[in-house]
Amino acid sequence: MIARIDLRGRRLSARELRAVVPRAELDVEAATSAVEPILADVRERGGAALRDYAERFDGVRPEHVRVPAQELERALASLDPALRDALTTSAARVRQGHEAQLPPARTTRIAPGAVVRQRWVPVRRVGLYVPGGLALYPSSVVMNVVAAQVAGVEALAVASPPQKENGGLPDPGVLAACALLGVDEVYAVGGAQAIAMFAYGATGSEDVDGEVLCEPVDVVTGPGNVYVAAAKRAVRGVVGIDAEAGPTEIAILADAGADPDHVAADLVSQAEHDPNAAAVLVTDSPELADAVDDALEARVSATKHSERVRAALGGPQSAVVLVDDLESGLDVVDAYAAEHLEIQTIDAAERAERVHNAGAVFVGPYSPVSLGDYLAGSNHVLPTGGCAHFASGLGVMSxxxxxxxIEYTREALAEVTPALSVLADAEDLPAHGEAARART
Incomplete structure (x- = not known):
């Protein structure tokens, strides 16, 4: 079901490891040519283009691009009480985890009369994207919205694809989660067109031609498919983005003491997202690998989305990687830079501290990735496709x-003016020095 890659006896560089470890195909460059006309069309035609693309891609032409307030209230009122309690608990735990991320303002006295203060200022307005393809994600509403709220963002807008089964509105669970968190600006818009709407703004409604439908935002966040990733890449610079999220991925570093059924359950849990989801087990124990294979057969046959899971586990993006020892295994997972990395070894906590590249690290046998998806208090919007080499998961810093x-007194400026003038002259910018000498 799942391929094996045997690296035992091979000493590979980080570059070579990146090439040999399986990775989901995500050709953002190819998708860019498909999304650029959409971005331009939304920028030009606004709401009319958004409705046209909804009809084309989602199979429904929404009556309202912006979801009416009464629909948000209706969705919340109709929400299953158990799900409402779970979302409330998730939001509280995520809020607590993200409040700890807030950086303090700092004042540094460089010298007498010379002060540099560091302020942290939230962006004014953000656009939060919640996907709606094979799975629907009210939990992504929690992750995006709570992080932005804790950061102090004043204006939040959410976009999620219209659902034919819900009369052209986004998923009821997504709507209910927005209402639960106090977000009243929600759009029935999906894909690249949602990113365009956020980046450029949009005008036009069914009733009043030229009416402002959506104001442009400062930052766009949230996961999506390859077209969403391509659109985010295209508008970077017009707005800030969190990352170009691709298919989900899990890597597990495990030794002979790991429970093979736990490992198999976690591989299946990520594989059920998408046929392109990546599941990678790295181990120094062939016996564990064999036991995981057996456990996977039973679990894949029994799970609800078995066809999807089987496609993901059998795809070129998934594999069991055999290594000589856990040190070599740590090199492999660092090169892979997984979105989710589980450490299921006897020294899991110590080994987790040595990980450089991962979106999030789950330590020990009782910290499955699914915990982070919902209730750990961390954020589940994480870098994929190796982006954890340089990017972080969504948080308040996003x-x-x-x-x-900078605030200097006359005396403090006078003290550094000679050195400032020397540097300015060395760079052939004499007016820089003159600006300081004019004051002293």
Whole structure:
């Protein structure tokens, strides 16, 4: 069901490891040519283009691009009480986890009369994308909205694809989660067209030609398919983005002491997202690998989305990687830079501290990735496709800007003016020095 890659006896560089470890195909460049006309069309035609693309891609032409307030209230009122309690608990735990991320303002006295202050300022307005393809994600509403709220963002807008089964409105669970968190600006817009709407704004409604439908935002966040990733890449610079999220992925570093059924359950849990989801087990134990294979057969046959799971586990993006020892295994998972990394080894906590590249690390036998998806208090919007080499998961810092405030007295400026003038002259910018000398 799942391929094996045997790296035992091979000493590979980080570059070679990146090439040999399986990875889901995500050709953002190819998708860019498909989304660029959509971005331009939405920028030009606004709401009319959004309705046209909904009809084309989602099979329904929404009556309202912006979801009416009464529909949000209706969705919340109709929400299953158990699901409402679960979302409330999730939001509380995510809020608590993200409040700990808030950086303090700092004042540094460089010298007498010379002060530099570090302020953290939230962006004014954000656009939060919640996908709606094979699975529907009210939990993604929680992750995006709570992080932005804790950061202090004033204006939040959510977009999620219209659902034919819900009369052209987004998924009722998504609507209910928005209402539960106090978000009243919600759009029935999916895909690249949602990213365009956020980046450029949109005008036009069915009733009043030229009416502002959606104001442009400062930052766009949230996961999506390859077309969403391509659209985010295309508008980067017009707005800030969190990352170009691709198919979900899990890597598990496990030794002979790991429970093969736990490992199999976690591989299946990520594989059920998408046929392109990646599941990678790295182990120094062939016996564990064999036992996981057996456990997978039983679990895949029994799970609800068995066809989808089987496609993901059998795809080129998934494999069991055999290594000589756990040190070599750590090199493999660092090179892979997984969205989700589980450490199921006897020294899991110590080994987790040595991981450089991962979106999130789940330590020990009782910290499955699914915990992070919902209730750990962390965020489940994480970098994929190796982006964890340089990117972080969604958090309050995704919505904050650092502003440096400099305040010197006359005496403090006078003290550094000679050195300032030397540097200015060395760069052939004499007016820089003159600006300081004019004051002293």
């Amino acid at each position: 919505f904050l800007k650092s502003v440096q405030v």
